[in-house]
Amino acid sequence: MASDNDIAIKVSGLHKSFRLPTERAWGLKQAIFNRLRGVKGYKEQKVLRGLDFEIKKGEFVGIVGRNGSGKSTLLKILAGIYRPEKGSVTVNGSLVPFIELGVGFNPELTGRENIYMNGALLGFSNKEVDEMYDEIVDFAELREFMDQKLKNYSSGMQVRLAFSIAIRADSDILLLDEVLAVGDEAFQRKCFAYFAKLKKAKKTVILVTHSMASVQQFCNRAIMIDSGKIIAEGNTRKVSQKYRDLNMEEDDPGRVTMKKGRGDSKYLSIKANAKVNTKKVTLDFQMEPKEKIEDPAMVVVVYREDGTPVYRWASDEKLDGELDLSQKNELHIELDNFFPDGDFSVTAAFASRDRSTDYGVFNDVMSFRVDPRNSYPQDVLWKIPEKFDLK
């Protein structure tokens, strides 16, 4: 048994239901009518049905589940925004929730004013914001826009600003909700770096997400919720597998079945193989289409154990021509072995080029190990010399 001092969050017997109005008119008249007719006027919807779990200090826990499973409600209860209906939630230490980036942002205010407003919501005094103001602005790379109204910012700029303030939040416990889901490639990289930093700093973090990849990358532990109950808990790999199994029951084209080295989605099947020697790391993929795949793009990412992406290949960035997946294809990527010791996992993803349609995301389609016998004695990862060809 861990002592109480080690526990950051303790949830026991947590229930929550919402009253959904059944009639569209939600006012005094309707309330009186309903009372007279003896109708309740609302439907009780159970969202959480008895959750029990503990989160220790310094843990990075992923909470996963499908849409409507109750995970966001749980997060809001942990954040103290909603009140538990039954059961209890004990939070040990200061807590900052990020249900959304840029809470309280007002389009009519300038970037500078929004920083102060958002800072106040995160619990910073004006003086504290004064002190970190320059760093925030520099990190967001928005110095020349600070006196412009937020409504003149692009959405990317807004997210950058919000994120730069958010990462200043200094509390014992952080609640993050799908923050990853927004922003472009570069932004996601910043996000990942921030998560890695949190993990290193031994912060207690709860991450609510759909993305199994980020759960596997960052979390020590995962909790999976379905219909308001915990249905799996523990090892991230195990929980991810269970999540995939659960989702497979539905006929979602982007969903994927996978065994080590091969995978299937509704659109295509893939075989993958990795070879490592002291000079080279080679990654081979064989794709076979099952259905017509329109305007496809393929992305391959190599992740280090701690979740840092170390190598990325995208067909629409690296290939001159278009990727044609109408027939069998082979992709061969040959990397100079600059990798340090450790385990690496490879994800291959297929989507339309505008990323609007998912053709299949093969998380962890293969992995390879670089051990002292074949590793490159250096920790530089980003500029890996590469060669590839697509037949």
Add this chain to the structure above:
Amino acid sequence: MSILARKNKVLLKELIKTDFKLRYQGSVLGYLWAILRPLLMFAILYIVFAKVLKFGGDIPHYPVYLLTGIVLWSFFTECTGQGIHAIEQRGDLLRKLNFPKYIVVVSATATAVINLLINLCVVVIFALLNGATPSWSWLLVIPSIIELYALTLGVSLLLGAINIKFKDIGSIWDVLMQAMFYAVPIIYPISMVASASPFIAKIILLNPISQAIQDIRHNLITSEAITGWGYIGIWWSLLSILLVILTVAIGAAYFRKRAPYLAEEV
């Protein structure tokens, strides 16, 4: 709930600042509107009632008297109007962060308080121009304003919390305010009512708003202005103060009870 927690104070200050800034943003005259609005309203009512209908002929400094009434009444309507809808308007914030909800209501009413203070300066200038002599009794205006603000806050907390469940409250209150405008001695001098029917004048003076307005007129402009404690007696005027205290107590208690659920209902 600690009102004085540093974090809450910062947030309150920041919300007030934004509200005030946003209110007058994009208008050419900007903050000047805070003064212009009641002044223009005053000009209209003055022409209609003092010049055309010949009200208030026997009241010394009637224009200032009228202006004071308008300024205080605008404060009351603006303040409750903002306060009642505050929770609704800041719903986005409530759904994403946990903080004491009353901050939202207080910050929404604060802009009206700032406007009132600016307008009172205008009233004082008018009073001086009109030949009123400054005296220590002017300081007695402060408790009356506190009384009026307390009433406003009580109403805002109570109705604001109910308004989340029954959106009708906002509209009902608007209509009620229209009616109340005539039930409070703003355009007509209370002395006119008193000479016609002392009973109705007494009823009118039981209203805490009428009392506050008359007290302020009495202390600021002319000691001839009829006050509640002078006309209906100390005990009866205490009753209306009790009414204010009761409104605040009920408003605060109800708001407190509803506060944990506002985020999911808004």
